[in-house]
Amino acid sequence: MKILMVSWEYPPVVVGGLGRHVHHLAVELAAAGHEVVVLARRPTGTDPSTHPTHSFIEDGVLVVAVAEDPPAFDFGEDMLAWTLAMGHAMVRAGIGLRTPGIGEGWIPDVVHAHDWLVAHPAIALAEFYDVPLVSTIHATEAGRHSGWVAGRVNKQVHSVEWWLANESDALITCSSSMQDEVERLYGAERTPITVIRNGIDVGAWTYRPRPPRTGPPRLLYVGRLEYEKGVQDAIAALPRIRRAHPGTTLTVAGIGTQFEWLRERARVHRVARAVSFAGQLDHTGLLGWLHGADAIVLPSRYEPFGIVALEAAAAGTPLVTSTAGGLGEAVIDGVTGASFEPADVDGLVEAVVATLDDPEAAQQRALAARERLTADFAWDVVAAETAQVYSSAKRRVRNPLGRPVIAERPLPERDPNNPV
Numbered sequence: 001m002k003i004l005m006v007s008w009e010y011p012p013v014v015v016g017g018l019g020r021h022v023h024h025l026a027v028e029l030a031a032a033g034h035e036v037v038v039l040a041r042r043p044t045g046t047d048p049s050t051h052p053t054h055s056f057i058e059d060g061v062l063v064v065a066v067a068e069d070p071p072a073f074d075f076g077e078d079m080l081a082w083t084l085a086m087g088h089a090m091v092r093a094g095i096g097l098r099t100p101g102i103g104e105g106w107i108p109d110v111v112h113a114h115d116w117l118v119a120h121p122a123i124a125l126a127e128f129y130d131v132p133l134v135s136t137i138h139a140t141e142a143g144r145h146s147g148w149v150a151g152r153v154n155k156q157v158h159s160v161e162w163w164l165a166n167e168s169d170a171l172i173t174c175s176s177s178m179q180d181e182v183e184r185l186y187g188a189e190r191t192p193i194t195v196i197r198n199g200i201d202v203g204a205w206t207y208r209p210r211p212p213r214t215g216p217p218r219l220l221y222v223g224r225l226e227y228e229k230g231v232q233d234a235i236a237a238l239p240r241i242r243r244a245h246p247g248t249t250l251t252v253a254g255i256g257t258q259f260e261w262l263r264e265r266a267r268v269h270r271v272a273r274a275v276s277f278a279g280q281l282d283h284t285g286l287l288g289w290l291h292g293a294d295a296i297v298l299p300s301r302y303e304p305f306g307i308v309a310l311e312a313a314a315a316g317t318p319l320v321t322s323t324a325g326g327l328g329e330a331v332i333d334g335v336t337g338a339s340f341e342p343a344d345v346d347g348l349v350e351a352v353v354a355t356l357d358d359p360e361a362a363q364q365r366a367l368a369a370r371e372r373l374t375a376d377f378a379w380d381v382v383a384a385e386t387a388q389v390y391s392s393a394k395r396r397v398r399n400p401l402g403r404p405v406i407a408e409r410p411l412p413e414r415d416p417n418n419p420v
Contacts (some may be wrong), residue, residue: 134169219251319336
């Protein structure tokens with residue numbers, strides 16, 4: 001099968017878990033004998049006038065990386081304009097693919113879009129080639145904002161997500177909770193949705209059992225520094241954790257828009273010296289932190305899947321996670337980790353303290369988590385299930401779509417005895 005993937009992240013451009021997901025999926029599909037072309041972007045700031053497209057073959061995958069066009073937009077300030085500029089460049093590169101290693105006139109059998117940022121080029125290319133469009137919805141704008149979209153940009157992003165979902169011939173989500181979310185938000189009843197979990201390359205995450213603790217416990221968070229990731233809840237829980245286990249520290253690895261606010265939360269809770277921010281780590285650095293931590297704490301308030309939980313389990317790090325979204329499906333409380341309800345700081349404290357109180361039991365849960373990975377989250381399984389979606393997808397007759405329903409912030413209920 002000839003597969004054209006469209007993604008705004010692909011190595012060496014990796015912003016979060018999406019880039020790693022697309023990379024592993026593409027490589028595994030190529031290893032299974034499919035012809036895979038990934039249409040991605042070059043690093044920000046690349047001059048399109050001199051090097052508009054860079055093509056290379058790596059791990060059996062042909063990567064066609066385009067420069068943003070034009071390069072004057074800033075993602076943080078002009079996100080929609082930046083996204084459209086990237087999409088324009090992708091459309092031009094994707095029409096009549098003629099690049100080294102692919103031959104003249106290569107035509108895909110399916111187009112696979114990854115998230116809303118590539119909706120415009122993916123929809124255009126599927127229409128141009130008249131082939132099915134499969135889209136993986138990795139997250140939603142409403143989900144990232146507690147169930148509603150209030151701002152102008154939020155509404156625009158939600159509208160593009162709705163458009164992509166309803167223009168697709170098949171949809172993939174990484175968890176059952178995400179499937180429910182997509183059905184509820186986009187009303188995509190006509191589009192079949194398949195749940196395919198994210199995968200993990202176990203061999204890349206060396207397992208190491210925890211050595212006996214010789215000093216204060218070390219907790220680790222890995223992920224984006226955004227409100228929905230719940231890092232503020234881990235910081236709020238730390239004073240009580242330290243009363244049970246004096247000297248406990250929390251290392252926060254990642255970058256994001258809430259960095260300064262989280263530093264302030266550490267000061268407010270009087271644990272500024274116990275919380276350190278490590279920034280974005282490369283693979284070797286992250287593996288070192290995972291091997292050194294007594295537990296990884298993932299307190300997400302919203303989480304479509306939670307790939308970091310798989311990576312930590314593969315490395316042998318005991319898991320303490322919320323039950324948000326995919327985390328609640330991937331981590332079994334008391335079997336492969338310790339869990340608590342999203343935003344429940346008391347539950348977070350209890351789960352962490354229990355993990356630190358009994359390191360041997362925590363290590364047994366970590367081992368069980370790693371063993372589960374080899375069966376349920378292997379990339380060859382993920383690739384085979386994805387290829388089956390490709391094979392069954394049929395291009396539908398397009399009907400007028402109308403307009404999306406915008407999930408507004410709910411108004412507080414009025415007190416009839418106090419109409420003010």
